[in-house]
Amino acid sequence: MFRVWGKLFLQNHMIRDTVAEITDESMTRTKKVRTALDQICREFDLAVPIWLEKNNREFIRHAKTRFTSDCFIESIDFDYLEFQVIEEDR
Numbered sequence: 001m002f003r004v005w006g007k008l009f010l011q012n013h014m015i016r017d018t019v020a021e022i023t024d025e026s027m028t029r030t031k032k033v034r035t036a037l038d039q040i041c042r043e044f045d046l047a048v049p050i051w052l053e054k055n056n057r058e059f060i061r062h063a064k065t066r067f068t069s070d071c072f073i074e075s076i077d078f079d080y081l082e083f084q085v086i087e088e089d090r
Helices: 029-044 053-062
Strands: 002-010 013-022 064-068 080-087
Touching (some): 013 029, 029 080
Antiparallel strands (some): 002 013, 002 080, 064 080
16 A cells, blocks of 8 residues: 655644555556645645655655645645655555
8 A cells, every 4th residue: 555644734833634545556656646646635625736856856865745835836825735655565
């Protein structure tokens, strides 16, 4: 199972969170990450953020990244969306 934790933060306080679970082991890791991000954004009623180069670097290094207002086309009412892998297929 592949699980990702999505958290919304406002003024350094987590205001909402959810976990996306991907059970299809035939998917590539990249596809699982994109699917999980889609699920989390749907749960939070958000447009999917733009994945910038800084997000790539953070995600490759820590399996975690933050999407700030510069990653969203529309305005947001939180400071950032944190996206973190908490379980990977074995």
